[in-house]
Amino acid sequence: MAERGEMKRILVTGAVGQIGSELTVALRQRYGGENVVAAGHRTKPSASLCEGGPFEYLDVTCREALLAVVDKYRIDTIFHLAAILSAVGEEKPHLAWDVNLHGLYNVLEVARERQLTRVFCPSSIAVFGPKTPRDHTPQETILCPTTMYGVTKAAGEMLCNYYVQRFGVDVRGARYPGIISSETLPGGGTTDYAVAIFYEAIAHKRYTCFVREDTVLPMMYMPDCIKSAIDLMEADFSRLRHHADFNITAMSFSAGELAAEIKKHIPEFVCEYQPDFRQAIADSWPRSIDDRAAREEWGWEPAYDLASMTADMIDKLSKRHSEGRLYPEDRKTCG
Numbered sequence: 001m002a003e004r005g006e007m008k009r010i011l012v013t014g015a016v017g018q019i020g021s022e023l024t025v026a027l028r029q030r031y032g033g034e035n036v037v038a039a040g041h042r043t044k045p046s047a048s049l050c051e052g053g054p055f056e057y058l059d060v061t062c063r064e065a066l067l068a069v070v071d072k073y074r075i076d077t078i079f080h081l082a083a084i085l086s087a088v089g090e091e092k093p094h095l096a097w098d099v100n101l102h103g104l105y106n107v108l109e110v111a112r113e114r115q116l117t118r119v120f121c122p123s124s125i126a127v128f129g130p131k132t133p134r135d136h137t138p139q140e141t142i143l144c145p146t147t148m149y150g151v152t153k154a155a156g157e158m159l160c161n162y163y164v165q166r167f168g169v170d171v172r173g174a175r176y177p178g179i180i181s182s183e184t185l186p187g188g189g190t191t192d193y194a195v196a197i198f199y200e201a202i203a204h205k206r207y208t209c210f211v212r213e214d215t216v217l218p219m220m221y222m223p224d225c226i227k228s229a230i231d232l233m234e235a236d237f238s239r240l241r242h243h244a245d246f247n248i249t250a251m252s253f254s255a256g257e258l259a260a261e262i263k264k265h266i267p268e269f270v271c272e273y274q275p276d277f278r279q280a281i282a283d284s285w286p287r288s289i290d291d292r293a294a295r296e297e298w299g300w301e302p303a304y305d306l307a308s309m310t311a312d313m314i315d316k317l318s319k320r321h322s323e324g325r326l327y328p329e330d331r332k333t334c335g
Contacts, residue, residue, distance in 0.1 A: 005117050007077040007233065009035055011069060013060050013107070014081030016040035018184040019122070019176075019225060021049060023079060026226045028052050037073050041082065060103035067110050076117040079229065080107045086126055087278055088188035089149035100152035101159075108163045108171065116169070120233050123157050123175040123245055125218060126150035126190075129284050137286040139247045139293040146284045160244030172232050173244040177218035177289065179225050180309060182316040185327065190281045191217055194258060198313050201262050201269045202321050210276045213256035216287040220250040221304040221312070228300060235298035242293055249289035250302035251309070261310045 010027055014020040015038035025048070027036045033053035038045065041059055049055060056069050060082045069075070082103055089096035104121060111119045128137060129144035143154045153175075160171040178191025185195070193209050194217075200207035220228075228248055253261075259271035294300035304312070320326050 005076075007031065007117055009037075009073055009075050010077045010079065011037045011039060011073065011075045012079045012081060013039050013058065013103075014041075014083060015049065015055075016043040016045050017081055017083075018181055019179060019222070019229075020079075020081040021046070021184050022181065022222055023081070023226050023229060024049060025052065026230065027079070030230065037069065037075065039069060039082075060106055061098055063106040063109065066106050067114075070110055070114055070116075075114075077119070077233070078107055078111065078116060079120045079233075080104065081122065083152075084149065085189040086124075086147050086149040086281055087190055087192070089152075090147055090277070090281070093148035096148045096152055100149070101155060104156050104159060108159065108169060111169050111171070112163065112167045118233055119160075119169060119171045120229060121156060121160055121171060121173045121244060122229070123173050124149070124153045125175055125177050125285050125289065126281075127154040127157060127175060127245075128286055132286065134285075134287050136288050136290045137247065138290050139242070139245075147281055157245040164243045170237060171244050172235075172240070172246075174228060174232060174246040174248040174294065175289075176225065177220050177249050179220055179222055180313065181222040182313050183222065190278045190285070191219065193255060194219055197255075197258060197262065197271065198317055199326060201266050202314065202317050203326055205266060205268050206270045206272075207259075208272045208274050209255050209259070210274065211255050211279050211282050212275050213259075213271075213273050214254050215279070215282050216252055216254045217282060217285060218249040218252045218287070218289045220248070220302065221309040224250050224302040224304055227303070228294075231300065232294075232298055240297050242297065246294040246297075246300075247289050247291040248294050248300060249291050251305050252288040253306050257306065258310070261306055262314070265310065265314045 037054045039056045039058035084096040131144045163169040197207045
């Protein structure tokens with residue numbers, strides 16, 4: 001590998017997705033719009049995503065297409081966010097395998113061949129399973145996923161760490177919990193109830209939740225998610241004892257606790273519970289996470305808890321609702 005240097009020309013795959021759309025904006029603010037290339041597969045990007053810098057349609061399962069984009073823009077860093085999430089992955093397991101593993105392999109191979117500075121590939125709490133301790137899940141523990149998404153993420157962690165050890169590729173990643181965002185709609189994950197509930201509370205004062213009231217899962221607000229990705233990628237490599245598998249979290253709460261917190265702001269809000277197939281997935285995941293390794297090795301520290309996150313979500317979504325543009329797809333797209 002070439003000598004480790006700074007990130008200068010960045011490619012974000014999955015840039016139209018929940019995390020990617022906001023991470024791209026943050027990276028452009030930090031590194032300059034022209035230096036951050038957004039890439040999506042089929043979903044039409046927002047106008048802001050196109051106007052803020054370069055955009056390319058890209059299928060990460062096609063290595064030649066990926067290589068062409070990397071060469072075209074002289075990319076030195078990839079934030080690889082293209083993935084099929086848990087609920088969609090159970091409906092389309094073959095697609096999840098192809099995108100999540102074949103796509104990752106292509107990214108790592110391009111990084112090795114072109115001697116890229118750094119690669120970020122997020123993992124997930126989906127790598128855990130019924131045999132994993134569900135409370136304060138430790139950094140080093142049993143990985144026994146029960147979903148195709150979890151299988152691909154567990155295998156992806158191992159593949160990334162292999163490329164660090166075998167080829168010297170600087171690959172980094174964190175096991176994200178559920179991510180809550182005010183800017184993008186749910187993308188097919190089991191923790192998506194914690195996003196949808198806000199939109200429905202504001203629009204209709206009612207929500208039917210697909211997990212039980214007592215279902216506790218670790219969560220994170222999007223501003224913390226974005227900060228964690230950038231902080232990890234900017235950390236000194238010599239400080240990292242782990243690489244692609246950092247436990248990370250910000251808060252844990254039950255579906256009922258979230259509904260109660262929303263009710264403090266919207267007293268007439270009513271939440272009903274009708275668990276579906278996603279309940280079994282949620283029951284296989286941790287309730288809380290031990291993320292001391294991330295805190296010690298690169299200074300991870302979240303800024304939001306349940307109360308502050310809820311207040312911020314309701315404030316932002318209420319303002320948009322009053323303007324008649326609550327849902328993100330109501331906003332202009334480019335092309």
